[in-house]
Amino acid sequence: MRIKTRHLRLDARAPAAEPIQLASRTIRAGGLVAFPTETVYGLGANALDAAAVAKIFAAKGRPSNDPLIAHIADIDQLPAIARDIPAEAYAFAQRFWPGPLTLVLPKSPAVPPNVTAGLDSVAARVPDHPVARALLEAAALPIAAPSANRFARPSPTRAQHVLDDLDGAFDLLLDAGPTSIGVESTILSLVECRPRLLRPGGLPLEELRELAPDLRYEPGYANDQAAQTAPGQMLRHYSPRARVLLFQGEGDAVLHAMRREALRPPRAGLLLSDADALTFEDLDLRVERLGADADEAAFRLFAGLRALDRAGVERILVRACDEKGRGLAVRDRLLRAAVGQLIEV
Ligand code: TXA
Numbered sequence: 182m183r184i185k186t187r188h189l190r191l192d193a194r195a196p197a198a199e200p201i202q203l204a205s206r207t208i209r210a211g212g213l214v215a216f217p218t219e220t221v222y223g224l225g226a227n228a229l230d231a232a233a234v235a236k237i238f239a240a241k242g243r244p245s246n247d248p249l250i251a252h253i254a255d256i257d258q259l260p261a262i263a264r265d266i267p268a269e270a271y272a273f274a275q276r277f278w279p280g281p282l283t284l285v286l287p288k289s290p291a292v293p294p295n296v297t298a299g300l301d302s303v304a305a306r307v308p309d310h311p312v313a314r315a316l317l318e319a320a321a322l323p324i325a326a327p328s329a330n331r332f333a334r335p336s337p338t339r340a341q342h343v344l345d346d347l348d349g350a351f352d353l354l355l356d357a358g359p360t361s362i363g364v365e366s367t368i369l370s371l372v373e374c375r376p377r378l379l380r381p382g383g384l385p386l387e388e389l390r391e392l393a394p395d396l397r398y399e400p401g402y403a404n405d406q407a408a409q410t411a412p413g414q415m416l417r418h419y420s421p422r423a424r425v426l427l428f429q430g431e432g433d434a435v436l437h438a439m440r441r442e443a444l445r446p447p448r449a450g451l452l453l454s455d456a457d458a459l460t461f462e463d464l465d466l467r468v469e470r471l472g473a474d475a476d477e478a479a480f481r482l483f484a485g486l487r488a489l490d491r492a493g494v495e496r497i498l499v500r501a502c503d504e505k506g507r508g509l510a511v512r513d514r515l516l517r518a519a520v521g522q523l524i525e526v
């Protein structure tokens with residue numbers, strides 16, 4: 182069913198009261214609001230209203246076995262969605278909230294089962310974006326929100342990405358410009374005996390390790406089935422329409438291999454760091470830049486993949502970055518977009 186999506190622009194630093202009030206009323210009435218967080222745009226609904234949450238799955242075409250993140254205004258709201266909260270959860274929350282960290286905790290019975298895909302745990306996050314925070318405070322409810330893209334597409338880092346995927350499938354878009362981090366939150370599970378990283382993201386693993394030296398992380402890209410044993414970790418994710426060819430190797434050898442591949446049909450586009458882009462200036466190929474470091478790459482990654490798709494290329498050539506800082510998240514998203522395949526040079 183197609184509905185009229187309202188599009189309201191607001192100041193990212195000082196959001197006006199009126200659009201926030203309208204968004205809050207929409208959430209409280211069981212509607213869907215897309216809003217910016219510091220990571221990516223989310224598609225939100227009242228997390229305590231199963232019928233409202235069901236609309237999120239329908240709008241995105243998201244399988245019902247992929248659980249959602251419940252967003253709250255602050256740490257004090259945590260008992261509204263979680264129970265038996267361990268002391269270490271408060272330690273992580275105090276250090277990293279508001280911010281790009283999601284904690285998986287035992288679920289409160291108040292949270293309807295479709296939010297958590299039937300799991301006994303719930304993913305909780307306090308976002309650090311003035312618009313998200315103002316909305317959460319005004320609505321005074323936990324808001325369930327996955328990234329506001331169609332299922333398996335790259336996450337939206339700009340309002341236009343949300344409209345490209347979902348215009349007519351939700352009620353209201355709060356548009357506050359590009360999101361500052363650009364990759365999704367880091368997800369940390371605290372329901373096992375040791376903390377486990379479920380998804381690398383905006384908060385670097387190094388920072389989590391300062392608080393949890395025994396943290397476990399076992400990346401799995403082996404194949405679709407193995408990757409799907411963890412909820413939402415399916416391999417084919419964050420995918421542009423074009424095929425992604427992910428290269429890895431030493432210095433110039435990689436650039437030469439990419440160059441040879443780029444000149445073959447079908448039409449290729451490139452996703453390149455500023456330094457690598459210089460090497461390709463003589464070729465008449467579509468290039469999107471990832472900037473000079475891992476933070477810039479995180480900020481530009483999804484917009485770059487989407488821009489190359491829009492340009493109609495059939496293949497996207499990109500070089501795997503190293504794993505420092507947000508590089509780990511960028512590499513993870515690229516590996517998923519490349520369906521787990523690395524071209525070693
Ligand atoms: O940055 C973000 O996290 C963004 C913004 C909007 O907050 N949200 C986001 O949501 O990326 P989404 O739905 O695209 O990813 C949520 C993922 C699921 O796919 C799943 O991997 C994990 O969170 N998740 C949610 N609940 C879980 C649970 N109970 N146990 C394990 N993983 C869970």
Ligand code: MG
Nearest residue numbers: 327328329336
């Ligand atoms: Mg998502």
